[in-house]
Amino acid sequence: MYRVNEIFFSLQGEGYHTGRAAVFVRLAGCNLRCPFCDTDFTHSEPMTARQIADAVFACSTHPDTLIVLTGGEPSLQADKELTDALHRHGQTIAIETNGTRPLPDGIDWVTVSPKADDTVAGKATEVVLDRADEVKVVLTEATEKLLPVWRSTILADHYYLQPCSCRNTDAVVTYIKAHPEWRLSLQTHKYIHIQ
Ligand code: SF4
Numbered sequence: 001m002y003r004v005n006e007i008f009f010s011l012q013g014e015g016y017h018t019g020r021a022a023v024f025v026r027l028a029g030c031n032l033r034c035p036f037c038d039t040d041f042t043h044s045e046p047m048t049a050r051q052i053a054d055a056v057f058a059c060s061t062h063p064d065t066l067i068v069l070t071g072g073e074p075s076l077q078a079d080k081e082l083t084d085a086l087h088r089h090g091q092t093i094a095i096e097t098n099g100t101r102p103l104p105d106g107i108d109w110v111t112v113s114p115k116a117d118d119t120v121a122g123k124a125t126e127v128v129l130d131r132a133d134e135v136k137v138v139l140t141e142a143t144e145k146l147l148p149v150w151r152s153t154i155l156a157d158h159y160y161l162q163p164c165s166c167r168n169t170d171a172v173v174t175y176i177k178a179h180p181e182w183r184l185s186l187q188t189h190k191y192i193h194i195q
Helices: 049-059 080-086 147-153 169-178
Strands: 002-011 021-027 045-047 066-070 093-097 109-112 131-138 155-162
Touching: 002 049, 021 049, 045 049, 049 080, 131 147, 155 169
Parallel strands: 021 066, 066 093, 093 109, 109 131, 131 155
Antiparallel strands: 002 021, 002 045
16 A cells, blocks of 8 residues: 555646646655655555556546656655556656655656755755756755755756745846756746646
8 A cells, every 4th residue: 555645637837847737646755854845745545556546547548648756755655566557558657756765667757856954054865866867956045055966966867946935036047047057947836826
């Protein structure tokens, strides 16, 4: 059984796949406690892989619909049984992870969102993944100092910098103008008021 917080059909609001139809599977629980976390991932209901897949495919079986495993930290629970069940219609399975844990087989798109270690100033939480499709960082005072580290230690095709809860967009723009290897990611779902 997996502890599932919610399953919902929307558009991917952030990062490379912004604007794509996506079914989100939010798995409960996280191994970090970020101060800016705005996700309520605590409550959950137990579901089998088959039940999760059925709920996802009730939303969409179109091959262009993305399936996004998110959390919390989805790698705490995601495994090959789940990715096998979710591949039934050939859709792309993406995961949004903090990068602190290894990933199961069967993930097609990896977004790593590394975090600062809030217990030690200037230190990053350990990232065990050295390769991702995209790196997406929420800009805070703590993460800004760590951006060069993540840029050089996590090999990715795309590097995105995102305002923190839509608040510090000016700081993100200023950083990207000085460091054009990063690109802007906005939480577009918040601007258009969708989930
Ligand atoms: S890693 Fe993500 S889900 Fe976990 S506490 Fe931090 S922001 Fe929240």
